[in-house]
Amino acid sequence: MPTSFLPYEPNQDFLLPPSVSEWLPENHLVYFVSETIDRLDLQKFYARYEGDGRRNQPYHPAMLAKVLVYGYAKGVFSSRKLERRLYEDIAFRFLGAGNFPAHRTICDFRVNHWPEFIDLFVQVMKLASELGLVKLGTIALDGTKLHANANKHKAMSYGRMKQQEQELKQQVEALLKRARSIDAEEDARLGANQAGEDLPAELKRRQDRLAKIEAAKKRVEERQAEADRERGRHPDDQQRPGKGAGRPFKHPFGVPVDKAQDNFTDPESRIMKRDGSYEQSYNAQAAVDAETQLIVATGLTNNAADNGQLLPMLEAVQNNVGKLPKRVLADSGYRSEEGFAALEEKGVEGLIALGREGKKKGPIDAKVYPASARMTERLASPQGKAQYRRRKAIVEPVFGWIKHVLGFRQFSVRGLNKVVGEWNLVCLAINLRRMWALQS
Numbered sequence: 001m002p003t004s005f006l007p008y009e010p011n012q013d014f015l016l017p018p019s020v021s022e023w024l025p026e027n028h029l030v031y032f033v034s035e036t037i038d039r040l041d042l043q044k045f046y047a048r049y050e051g052d053g054r055r056n057q058p059y060h061p062a063m064l065a066k067v068l069v070y071g072y073a074k075g076v077f078s079s080r081k082l083e084r085r086l087y088e089d090i091a092f093r094f095l096g097a098g099n100f101p102a103h104r105t106i107c108d109f110r111v112n113h114w115p116e117f118i119d120l121f122v123q124v125m126k127l128a129s130e131l132g133l134v135k136l137g138t139i140a141l142d143g144t145k146l147h148a149n150a151n152k153h154k155a156m157s158y159g160r161m162k163q164q165e166q167e168l169k170q171q172v173e174a175l176l177k178r179a180r181s182i183d184a185e186e187d188a189r190l191g192a193n194q195a196g197e198d199l200p201a202e203l204k205r206r207q208d209r210l211a212k213i214e215a216a217k218k219r220v221e222e223r224q225a226e227a228d229r230e231r232g233r234h235p236d237d238q239q240r241p242g243k244g245a246g247r248p249f250k251h252p253f254g255v256p257v258d259k260a261q262d263n264f265t266d267p268e269s270r271i272m273k274r275d276g277s278y279e280q281s282y283n284a285q286a287a288v289d290a291e292t293q294l295i296v297a298t299g300l301t302n303n304a305a306d307n308g309q310l311l312p313m314l315e316a317v318q319n320n321v322g323k324l325p326k327r328v329l330a331d332s333g334y335r336s337e338e339g340f341a342a343l344e345e346k347g348v349e350g351l352i353a354l355g356r357e358g359k360k361k362g363p364i365d366a367k368v369y370p371a372s373a374r375m376t377e378r379l380a381s382p383q384g385k386a387q388y389r390r391r392k393a394i395v396e397p398v399f400g401w402i403k404h405v406l407g408f409r410q411f412s413v414r415g416l417n418k419v420v421g422e423w424n425l426v427c428l429a430i431n432l433r434r435m436w437a438l439q440s
Helices: 027-036 043-047 061-073 080-088 091-095 103-112 114-130 160-191 200-231 309-319 339-346 371-380 382-388 393-404 416-439
Strands: 140-149 156-157 261-263 270-274 277-289 297-303 327-331 349-352
Touching: 027 061, 027 091, 027 114, 027 156, 027 416, 043 114, 061 080, 061 091, 061 103, 061 114, 061 416, 080 091, 080 103, 091 140, 091 327, 103 416, 114 160, 114 416, 140 270, 140 393, 156 160, 160 200, 160 371, 160 393, 200 261, 200 349, 277 309, 277 393, 277 416, 297 309, 297 416, 309 327, 309 339, 309 382, 327 393, 349 371, 349 382, 371 382, 393 416
Parallel strands: 140 327, 327 349
Antiparallel strands: 140 277, 156 261, 270 277, 277 297
């Protein structure tokens, strides 16, 4: 007796229009993302389109926002891949609802709405708090280095810039002199009103290169001047004041050291050590709730050090959720006497390492650093040791999800403001995945 198979007619047309939602399980992530975004205030996305008098109808902002958020939640960051998924992937077709925006449209929407995605992250945090998913008993802070959309080989040191600037100026002057000589010869041969050879292409190329180097050199000098002002220096100072008075400064005000660098592709990124090598990067910050491992606040800087991020991150937590945590855990990168004292004033228990793990730490003068001395006592107590040991298990898995589950290791945009927006979009996507898992 022959085997009877279930009907299989791939060329059979549907007798009734199919529903895409019937092809996905009821608890699919795409439904959660769509329904959650529908609950949020998207007015800021619509504001860009109001009153501009355009004749062609743009794609609906809610649809594009859902496609981007769901795409990041599934590890799809490329606008070209998102365009293909809208044709090939059932979940994306459900979100598109018959719309198929081109990759350029998706890319432009992402670039033009970074502030709105930051606002969406905050709204989702408030929603998670209302649902009781954010406890804020303990949070852990940490930073992770992510590649900038720039090549470190497109960077140049300040010393090399000065050398290249002089060489290019000499080359440009020589080419200009040559061009003037050619012009005079052609005027004598062809007449003053007759056109001869155009400006040599190599002259324009060197002039463009010189302009880029001069702009980069100016950026490095401006950064150095700002750093000098933060140290209390002023443009006319020559010698050190106070202790050590009379000794000259190592460099004049606003003059960088020769090894200071600037990148031509993304000037706001910085060289940072990451996984044993030095790359153009940004330092992405996250504050993670201990019980649910939701990211309750984000931050991002182009400074490789975490120092100085403790209080801004706590302020972001309070703005996002409406209250401060009872306890904060962080490694020694966040150590500062001022930060410890501010935690005590806010009534937040801090457990922040005073040095690298496994290395012996010297005694702390309680008269000079009273808050650091009290931190040492808390960390040395059995309860403090037990609580601090939880730090890595709270925050490190979140960075692991972002880098290894989503596959997000490099920003797709350039410039600090846009990178901040993309980091919030990534954290929004991972939070929605986490909320979906907690409620499933």
